[in-house]
Amino acid sequence: MTGQTMKHEATDAITDVGSGTDFALRVENVSKSYGAFYALRSVSLNIRRGSIHGLLGENGAGKSTLVGIISGQRTPSSGAIYLDGKEVANADVRAMEEAGVFLVTQEPMIIDHISAAENLMLGIWPSSGGFVRWGRLKADAARMLKGSGIDPDVNAGRLNAVARRKLNILRAMFSGGKVIILDEPTAALTVPDRRQLFDFMRQLKNDGVTFIFISHYNDEILEICDAVSVLRDGSLAGGSEDVASLTSEQLSELVLGRGLVLFQRERRTFASEPVAVSLRNVVAHHVDLDELDIRRGEIVGFTGLPGAGAKELARAIFGLNAARSGTIGFAGDAGQSLPRHPQAAFDRGIAYLSDDRRKDGVVGHLSIAENIALSSLGRRASFGFVQRGQEASLCDGYFASMGIRAPNAEAVVNTLSGGNQQKVCLGRVLATEPRLLILDEPTRGIDVGVKQDVLRIIDGLSKTGVSVIIVSTDTDELVRAVDRVCVFRHGAIHEAVTGDDIATENLRRLAQA
Ligand SMILES: Nc1ncnc2c1ncn2[C@@H]1O[C@H](COP(=O)(O)OP(=O)(O)OP(=O)(O)O)[C@@H](O)[C@H]1O
Numbered sequence: 353m354t355g356q357t358m359k360h361e362a363t364d365a366i367t368d369v370g371s372g373t374d375f376a377l378r379v380e381n382v383s384k385s386y387g388a389f390y391a392l393r394s395v396s397l398n399i400r401r402g403s404i405h406g407l408l409g410e411n412g413a414g415k416s417t418l419v420g421i422i423s424g425q426r427t428p429s430s431g432a433i434y435l436d437g438k439e440v441a442n443a444d445v446r447a448m449e450e451a452g453v454f455l456v457t458q459e460p461m462i463i464d465h466i467s468a469a470e471n472l473m474l475g476i477w478p479s480s481g482g483f484v485r486w487g488r489l490k491a492d493a494a495r496m497l498k499g500s501g502i503d504p505d506v507n508a509g510r511l512n513a514v515a516r517r518k519l520n521i522l523r524a525m526f527s528g529g530k531v532i533i534l535d536e537p538t539a540a541l542t543v544p545d546r547r548q549l550f551d552f553m554r555q556l557k558n559d560g561v562t563f564i565f566i567s568h569y570n571d572e573i574l575e576i577c578d579a580v581s582v583l584r585d586g587s588l589a590g591g592s593e594d595v596a597s598l599t600s601e602q603l604s605e606l607v608l609g610r611g612l613v614l615f616q617r618e619r620r621t622f623a624s625e626p627v628a629v630s631l632r633n634v635v636a637h638h639v640d641l642d643e644l645d646i647r648r649g650e651i652v653g654f655t656g657l658p659g660a661g662a663k664e665l666a667r668a669i670f671g672l673n674a675a676r677s678g679t680i681g682f683a684g685d686a687g688q689s690l691p692r693h694p695q696a697a698f699d700r701g702i703a704y705l706s707d708d709r710r711k712d713g714v715v716g717h718l719s720i721a722e723n724i725a726l727s728s729l730g731r732r733a734s735f736g737f738v739q740r741g742q743e744a745s746l747c748d749g750y751f752a753s754m755g756i757r758a759p760n761a762e763a764v765v766n767t768l769s770g771g772n773q774q775k776v777c778l779g780r781v782l783a784t785e786p787r788l789l790i791l792d793e794p795t796r797g798i799d800v801g802v803k804q805d806v807l808r809i810i811d812g813l814s815k816t817g818v819s820v821i822i823v824s825t826d827t828d829e830l831v832r833a834v835d836r837v838c839v840f841r842h843g844a845i846h847e848a849v850t851g852d853d854i855a856t857e858n859l860r861r862l863a864q865a
Pocket residue numbers: 386389390391409410411412413414415416417418757758766767768769770771772797
């Protein structure tokens with residue numbers, strides 16, 4: 353299928369507006385500009401009632417901007433939104449929620465000091481004569497949370513990232529949402545969590561609820577979506593009303609406007625390479641590891657269920673989680689205690705990309721250039737002075753190779769799309785030129801095209817002798833990018849997989865077993 357035929361299909365879909373009553377939501381000629389820049393340019397969409405409609409596009413294509421407008425978080429520069437055939441004008445988030453439109457973002461809006469049950473029912477607490485009916489609230493919430501693994505009575509502040517995300521999704525679903533927008537909802541969810549979410553969506557869809565679903569994962573889109581629309585550079589570039597008939601390759605082509613060459617690392621054995629990193633007897637929160645050696649230039653994947661030790665070991669190596677005991681040695685040296693904080697790790701040539709860019713990723717109010725240079729400046733400064741020319745060339749290199757979408761490297765990071773912020777984080781970590789690079793979910797939120805570029809960059813870096821750890825729940829990423837996968841269970845490496853055994857189904861089975 354070519355980009356052109358797809359464009360044609362999209363146009364047909366739009367002209368076939370029907371009576372209007374078939375559509376839960378219509379977007380008509382919506383534009384959004386920031387100064388002279390158009391984030392959206394005259395976009396029109398028709399979303400069928402009771403369907404799951406995928407909204408696709410590369411990083412920065414305009415997806416978040418569009419759903420921000422639909423949900424009342426942002427105001428369009430021009431255009432109109434129709435809900436059940438009626439125009440909604442100047443609506444804010446509250447008005448849109450009252451009208452049944454809910455946006456579930458990647459960053460859950462949870463109130464920490466109240467219980468999970470109270471959060472779940474936020475805004476719809478059952479009341480009688482002005483008093484909240486706590487008994488009814490608890491009973492309703494317990495029913496809703498059944499099977500989710502979330503204790504209704506637990507203080508929400510104590511929930512982990514996955515539970516918070518689930519709670520947020522459940523809240524939208526149970527608040528009488530007629531149109532529920534899920535912006536990359538599956539990031540950080542395990543395979544069983546994801547299955548549960550999709551079952552839930554199908555159930556609600558049968559009851560007539562409409563979903564808009566943003567995802568960069570082809571397998572998810574093919575599994576759950578009925579129709580898709582694709583944005584490219586702020587304009588509607590195509591779509592399909594019959595996702596079931598598409599292959600993964602066709603979907604990628606639809607998004608990128610060109611065929612996609614998937615990256616695959618040429619795996620080899622490292623037995624004859626010198627040991628670059630030696631970990632011994634590491635005991636930390638959720639970690640109890642006897643030993644692990646990583647060779648020069650080797651890429652090792654860490655995977656497992658949450659709390660199994662993969663992420664926790666990575667954090668302990670970088671000094672983010674305190675280790676009770678254990679040593680790390682480089683290139684056969686005697687080894688020293690694990691670093692106590694990130695600066696100490698950094699000084700020993702360890703770099704780390706966090707999966708939480710909000711907390712320890714980029715500095716939003718600084719420019720792309722400043723962010724990329726930030727971690728490596730100390731190392732490059734001479735007599736305390738940073739050479740501006742050096743900073744500029746370092747940054748230009750990463751700006752270009754990461755394909756960051758912005759007018760130039762001086763753009764403020766807060767104005768970038770989520771995926772582009774993630775690329776800035778990665779550029780910043782790579783610029784430190786470490787000897788051990790730890791990447792926690794490096795391509796989460798990154799579009800399918802750039803994902804291949806990122807995997808290529810990591811591959812290239814390993815060929816310069818850097819040892820790499822990739823912590824990932826994305827089995828596709830592990831299959832394409834690493835030489836060895838360590839599957840964690842109870843804080844230790846339960847199994848190490850190499851060669852052709854690094855295959856999607858095998859990894860899924862091992863991680864869940
Ligand atoms: N406040 C702002 N000022 C200037 N430009 C902005 C602002 N907000 C968004 N943009 C720009 O609008 C464009 C669309 O961004 P948007 O976040 O909608 O993309 P996206 O498709 O959701 O991307 P991603 O997949 O990376 O999340 C981007 O180029 C972004 O830099």
